[in-house]
Each structure stands twice: as C-alpha cells, then as structure tokens.
Amino acid sequence: MNGSQVKIDHVSKEFGDFIALNDINFTINQGEFFTLLGPSGCGKTTLLRIIAGFENPDDGAVLFDDTNVVGLPPNKRHSNTVFQSYALFPHMTVFENVAFSLRLKKVDNATVEEKVRKYLSLVQLEEHMYKKPNQLSGGQRQRVAIARALINEPKVLLLDEPLSALDAKLRSSLLVELDRLHDKIGITFIFVTHDQSEALAVSDRIAIMNKGNVLQIGTPFEVYESPATQFVAQFIGETNLFESTVVKCEGYKAKSGEEYMVTLNTPALGMQAQLTGDTQATKEEDKNILVTDYEHTDEGQKVAFTIRPEKIRITLEEPNVNGRKDINVFKGVVEEPVYTGFQSKFYIKLEKTGTIVKVFKQHTNYLDDGPEIQWNDTVYISWSAEDGYIVEDIEK
Structure with missing residues (x-):
C-alpha cells in the first residue's frame, strides 16, 4: 500500500457564531505520520472529520493527491477512520468484524479468509480471531478496529484519539504498535490527540492547534526545542x-x-x-x-x-x-x-x-x-x- 498526499487548502468551518477552523492551510506528505495536537475545542477533530468526509468545510478544499474530495462521501475517499469508541459489532467475532467491509463488497470467501488473516497477523491478533469483542482487552479491541480499517487498503488512515480510553501503560504499548504498523505498511497516518507525549513519541510532524488556528507545524524536536508561540511553549511539555x-x-x-x-x-x-x-x-x-x-x-x-x-x-x-x-x-x-x-x-x-x-x-x-x-x-x-x-x- 502507498499513502496519499493530503493538502488542506484554506479550510474554514463555523458552527453558528463559533469559529471551529480559521483558514487552515498545510500539506501532509505521502506516507507521513502526521499528528493534529491541541486542547479540547481547538478544532482538531473537526478538521479530521472534514478530511474523512463526515463534515464539509464552509470554505476551502481537501485534496488527496491533487484531487479535491470535498463533496465525496467517506467511502469514496480512499481513507478509513479508527474511532475512539472502536465501534465494533458486539455480536460478531473478531474475524467477522474485520471481514465486514469485504462481505458488503461481496468478496469471495477465499479472498476474505486470506485478507482477514493477513491483517489480524499485522496487528498480532490471529489467536483471538474467533472471540467476541467483550472477551478482549481494551488494547486488543483497538487493534481489531485498526485491522478493520486497514483491510480496505486505504491510502490514508485517520485516527481520532484512538488511545484515550486506555490506561497509561496500555497507551504506551499501543503507541509502539502504531509506530511499528506505520513503518510496515507505509500509508499516510493522520493522528488526533490532546496528549503531547503521544504526539512527540510517534509523529514525523505535528500541527499544534488552538482556537481554530494552526500555531506551528514541525518535527517533535522543532516544536519542543523551538516553540513558535507562548501557547506552544507551555502546551508542549513543561517550561x-x-x-x-x-x-x-x-x-x-x-x-x-x-x-x-x-x-x-x-x-x-x-x-x-x-x-x-x-x-x-x-x-x-x-x-x-x-x-x-x-x-x-x-x-x-x-x-x-x-x-x-x-x-x-x-x-x-x-x-x-x-x-x-x-x-x-x-x-x-x-x-x-x-x-x-x-x-x-x-x-x-x-x-x-x-x-x-x-x-x-x-x-x-x-x-x-x-x-x-x-x-x-x-x-x-x-x-x-x-x-x-x-x-x-x-x-x-
């Protein structure tokens, strides 16, 4: 799989009198692990939903490899989203949860079997494939959600605070898994979090957001060692x-x-x-x-x-x-x-x-x-x- 370049082209969004996004303009490189970081209400989830197709911007465009995808439904964008809540079907096994989108496309059983096993192996869950979600730990359920998103072979994987419901040790372990997974499959990851330690640990670059604006974009080293604003200096680590x-x-x-x-x-x-x-x-x-x-x-x-x-x-x-x-x-x-x-x-x-x-x-x-x-x-x-x-x- 190869990732897509994602360009956010002067995107703005308002909800009534509230400015959620104020003329956001930057490019996410092909295959990059890119993080949207900021406090609650800063606009990061709204921007992710616009990239995914769950919201439309008031102004601007979202381009996947130079193609404007604004107006296209989520299933036509070559992207998949992993939600904070996992959104697994409780009555289905791990295997059937991961296979669900292939079943909808009427893919033949042999191909379904091959691909499900491949992606469960990728997230190290082969031995749990016949369990129900309630028999898994929180971290295992999150990995099922990731495998289900990846089986469609998207060019962009969107991760909406996927670790926030987990305890600190499990979050740390899954961060390593996410980084390993990104290195292995090479697609574009767009990761939303309010946790600066998560962002620093896995990102190629980070966009720090506040009040609907992007204040700084840079590598973890750049935003930590050379903060552009007082907010960035105080939000990233302690100072x-x-x-x-x-x-x-x-x-x-x-x-x-x-x-x-x-x-x-x-x-x-x-x-x-x-x-x-x-x-x-x-x-x-x-x-x-x-x-x-x-x-x-x-x-x-x-x-x-x-x-x-x-x-x-x-x-x-x-x-x-x-x-x-x-x-x-x-x-x-x-x-x-x-x-x-x-x-x-x-x-x-x-x-x-x-x-x-x-x-x-x-x-x-x-x-x-x-x-x-x-x-x-x-x-x-x-x-x-x-x-x-x-x-x-x-x-x-």
Missing part, C-alpha cells in the same frame, strides 16, 4: 516562561553556528535595567538574562523568554563557570521537592523576586550526585544561553 524586554542584540558564534546573543531585561527574575537607549544604564548588580537566537531582535522589543526545566542545573554550591559569560546563574531556596522515580522536580523560589522556577533533575547515577537536595535548602540554578529560547509574540 518556565517570562515576559522580557530586549536590552541588546549582537552577533555571536554559537556551537550550532552564527547566531545572536540577546540580553534580556526580565523583571520576574530580578532585572531592573532602564531602557534609555544606553545599555550601560543597567545597574551592575542587576544581572540580565542571556539567550542565543537565530534572528535579530530590536532593542526595546517585547518578547517572552522560555527555558525548559530539564535544561537547568541545580547545585548546593555556587557553580564555577570558568569565566564564561554565557551562563545564567541565580540563587534561591527549594520551595518544594517532588520525587517522581526517574527524576526529581524542584520548585525554586528566587532570592531577589520570589519568582518560582521549575527545575528537573534526572536520576542517572543517583548515588554519585552528591548530597541530596531537600526542602528549604539554599541552592543555585544555572543554564547556558544556548538552552533558552525567545518567543517573540506576547499572547495576552
């Missing part, structure tokens, strides 16, 4: 985010190549520089945040600064930065330590401002980490300028 003002921007040779070193005045972290056009007006005792950026930013520009908790180092002793000027160092007190097994989360109240900064410490060689950091300890937190990120739009 520390502060409103700031650009004090200075100058050329800088970073590890990743030529970039800019940006000096930020960030009041939440204790910065009180006066932006008079003379950057020397900053009081020496008021440290500014240093961050590298790919683009030039103007002095006085309002931006947001974000630093992921796992990028921050926490120590009981003041770190020796060996004369490096690109390391940000702050002193604070452990407000709350949270042990989670593979890591500890610390909520640090900064000495100057009382601002809370989240820090995640991975337990790699726990016994070699030195004295355990505890509640009310005075600590130092530090991070490299290259680990922070500037988000230029301030969202109110």
Whole structure:
C-alpha cells in the first residue's frame, strides 16, 4: 500500500457564531505520520472529520493527491477512520468484524479468509480471531478496529484519539504498535490527540492547534526545542516562561553556528535595567538574562523568554563557570521537592523576586550526585544561553 498526499487548502468551518477552523492551510506528505495536537475545542477533530468526509468545510478544499474530495462521501475517499469508541459489532467475532467491509463488497470467501488473516497477523491478533469483542482487552479491541480499517487498503488512515480510553501503560504499548504498523505498511497516518507525549513519541510532524488556528507545524524536536508561540511553549511539555524586554542584540558564534546573543531585561527574575537607549544604564548588580537566537531582535522589543526545566542545573554550591559569560546563574531556596522515580522536580523560589522556577533533575547515577537536595535548602540554578529560547509574540 502507498499513502496519499493530503493538502488542506484554506479550510474554514463555523458552527453558528463559533469559529471551529480559521483558514487552515498545510500539506501532509505521502506516507507521513502526521499528528493534529491541541486542547479540547481547538478544532482538531473537526478538521479530521472534514478530511474523512463526515463534515464539509464552509470554505476551502481537501485534496488527496491533487484531487479535491470535498463533496465525496467517506467511502469514496480512499481513507478509513479508527474511532475512539472502536465501534465494533458486539455480536460478531473478531474475524467477522474485520471481514465486514469485504462481505458488503461481496468478496469471495477465499479472498476474505486470506485478507482477514493477513491483517489480524499485522496487528498480532490471529489467536483471538474467533472471540467476541467483550472477551478482549481494551488494547486488543483497538487493534481489531485498526485491522478493520486497514483491510480496505486505504491510502490514508485517520485516527481520532484512538488511545484515550486506555490506561497509561496500555497507551504506551499501543503507541509502539502504531509506530511499528506505520513503518510496515507505509500509508499516510493522520493522528488526533490532546496528549503531547503521544504526539512527540510517534509523529514525523505535528500541527499544534488552538482556537481554530494552526500555531506551528514541525518535527517533535522543532516544536519542543523551538516553540513558535507562548501557547506552544507551555502546551508542549513543561517550561518556565517570562515576559522580557530586549536590552541588546549582537552577533555571536554559537556551537550550532552564527547566531545572536540577546540580553534580556526580565523583571520576574530580578532585572531592573532602564531602557534609555544606553545599555550601560543597567545597574551592575542587576544581572540580565542571556539567550542565543537565530534572528535579530530590536532593542526595546517585547518578547517572552522560555527555558525548559530539564535544561537547568541545580547545585548546593555556587557553580564555577570558568569565566564564561554565557551562563545564567541565580540563587534561591527549594520551595518544594517532588520525587517522581526517574527524576526529581524542584520548585525554586528566587532570592531577589520570589519568582518560582521549575527545575528537573534526572536520576542517572543517583548515588554519585552528591548530597541530596531537600526542602528549604539554599541552592543555585544555572543554564547556558544556548538552552533558552525567545518567543517573540506576547499572547495576552
């Protein structure tokens, strides 16, 4: 099987006064595992239903390999949908559930037998083919639904929050199965979820949606490490985010190549520089945040600064930065330590401002980490300028 390219061409949809989709425009590549990610009500399921043919857009087109499928019923689109509810027939065996669409097409029994066994083997359910759905686990029922969708050999498989009804361990296991299945059959997967960890785990690319808009499209690495907006930075994983003002921007040779070193005045972290056009007006005792950026930013520009908790180092002793000027160092007190097994989360109240900064410490060689950091300890937190990120739009 080969997947189709799917182009969403300026699609809009309203329900009364509610704008579900606002001029959505992007292309999903052939054979790609593409995820629509966002909170409830962001428009992702509406967009999936339009791609599937269960809804029609008010404006725009949906193209499968350059053919506009708007107006075509779902069974004419070379796509199949796996629903959150599985939608299996309870009175039929697993075999007959998977065979159902072939029976409707009056396919001969030998072909039905061959194809059903093939797709049950693909989802590793051959030994359960004569059971009823109520004799299966939730994960097994979901795999039956996937096999039933795949037996029609669609070019696009649409997955509408297919794992949300499962427990955390089963979700994790089925994600691996979905990824393996995608690699094996090579068709286009369009996956809808509100769970950012699911999206990061399996996607080739992710479209982050909110309030009917697509805010960013990129690989998991791109949307996590280089968020385009404050919403994306806060929705994908956990982060520390502060409103700031650009004090200075100058050329800088970073590890990743030529970039800019940006000096930020960030009041939440204790910065009180006066932006008079003379950057020397900053009081020496008021440290500014240093961050590298790919683009030039103007002095006085309002931006947001974000630093992921796992990028921050926490120590009981003041770190020796060996004369490096690109390391940000702050002193604070452990407000709350949270042990989670593979890591500890610390909520640090900064000495100057009382601002809370989240820090995640991975337990790699726990016994070699030195004295355990505890509640009310005075600590130092530090991070490299290259680990922070500037988000230029301030969202109110």
